[in-house]
Amino acid sequence: MSRVTAALAGLVILLFLVSLSIGPAGIGPLTSLNALLVGSDGPLALVMREIRLPRALLAVLVGGGLGLSGAALQGYLRNPLAEPGLIGVSATAAFGAVLALQTGLAAAYALALPAFALAFAAAGVVLVLLLAGPRGGSVTLILAGIAVSSLAGALTALVLNLSPNPFAANEIVFWMMGSLADRSMRHVWLAAPFIAAGALPLLLARRGLDALTLGEDAAEAMGIRLGRLRLALVVGVAGIVGAATAVAGTIGFVGLVVPHVLRPLTGARPSRLLPASALGGAALVLAADIAVRVVLPGEDLKLGVVTALIGAPVFLRLILRTRAEGAP
């Protein structure tokens, strides 16, 4: 493990503990951690295990997944502007969630919303793969992703447009901003298998992504099976992004900014950037979710809003630096 990965792992652990120690109950960090680990069935142990623990775990899962899939997509497309939403799955997952909210199913059954989001994410990935074709290159994949994204976005807008109930529309808009508030362990158990199953093919594709640095022809001539690599990539990213959107809503900028920031620290090699980005993404979402609770505790500030507020200036700085280096 390199120094960068070790430092990031330490940061994730630290932020995880901070996240567990923060909440409206205002209990000291040691008391709350003690209650989490060895507490009996008192109210404090319940708060820790049913409210704070799932929130912190989801921040790690969602942030780690988004960081990893962003790094993998950037590596596959050889483009630092790629982000996990590019293949259209976050848009279809969001549309599924919006349908669950609009039809009232989300209110009737606790897990209807994430289940709908996952089902639509799966439909989205099938559609993208059908559109992109079996042998297409990276450009057809981007085009297919944009087409599916636009369609899902249009349908989401249509649902909002026709929504007879302003409260439902309000709820939809707030859900789409992304949040980890009031999630339970059931959300963790729902998202974790998909995110883990999605992370595996991405981590296994590291060699292929390294070889792709030299272009598709060179990679293929070095023995990389590009069709297989693309399938692993799309399925992996879709599993992660679908599950993340299902439990947390749309959280932007993590998959875009984290690989960007960590690239110079990992020698720019995709194989080293992938695990580092997963840790970096987890750290960023943990930090943003802490900020949400600390900065405006009474206001229900949304996580996706904060990641975008952090991400946009970081991104601007990177653009200025890239420009100063004289890139075309």
Place this chain on the structure above:
Amino acid sequence: MSLLTLRSFCVTLRNRPILNDISLEVERGELVGLIGPNGAGKTTLLRAALGLVPSSGQSSLAELAPRERARAAAFLPQAREIAWPIAVEDVVALGRTPHAPGPDDGSAVQAALQRTGLVDLRRRAATRLSGGEQARVLIARALAQEAPLLLADEPAAGLDPSHAISTMKVFRGLAGEGHGLVVTLHDLGLAARHCTRLVALKDGSIVADGSPTDVLTPARMRAIFGVTAFHGEANGGPVFQPLDVTRD
């Protein structure tokens, strides 16, 4: 046993025939220059022989499984793409992809860096080097693959005379060690002086195949390229310089 065998090899893209009935054998010790006008099918011949383009007929390389093929032949594409600012030695180490992780990785990378004169640049980010230096990095990557056969698409394009000549000498040295190489070239002077054999391609067919002296005849140059040329001897080797256009 030959390193590459093409028999009745044809490529058709979008209903347009690109290569017709190509037959070619490349043996150990040969540095084959693949020459021909723009659009003759030189790049397609290399890519299709590797199986990167669908083809009909027989190609001994395209028949292999991807990893086996990558151990049998290295390919240096014409587009010099390095997507990320990776250190030179890491780019060269990518050539070990079909072998790695293996015990010879380190020595193969070191040998490739030495052969291309890149040892001093090994820790620099490859994307921040000049175009000519990047070309050498990519050549080093192909060398590190340590395949018996090297297919290189325009490896000398954009190189200054000293690096173009050095590159051809590296290739000739590899041929001397028993490798086989197929190199597309537009610089007929380099082709004449350094290749052991020239194959001329025109409109998707092989129109000449033999020693440089046999292929670079005035009649053939007029028929294939539409040029006249000076062909002589200097400093112990052939000199070839196209002079004028014979047709519009």
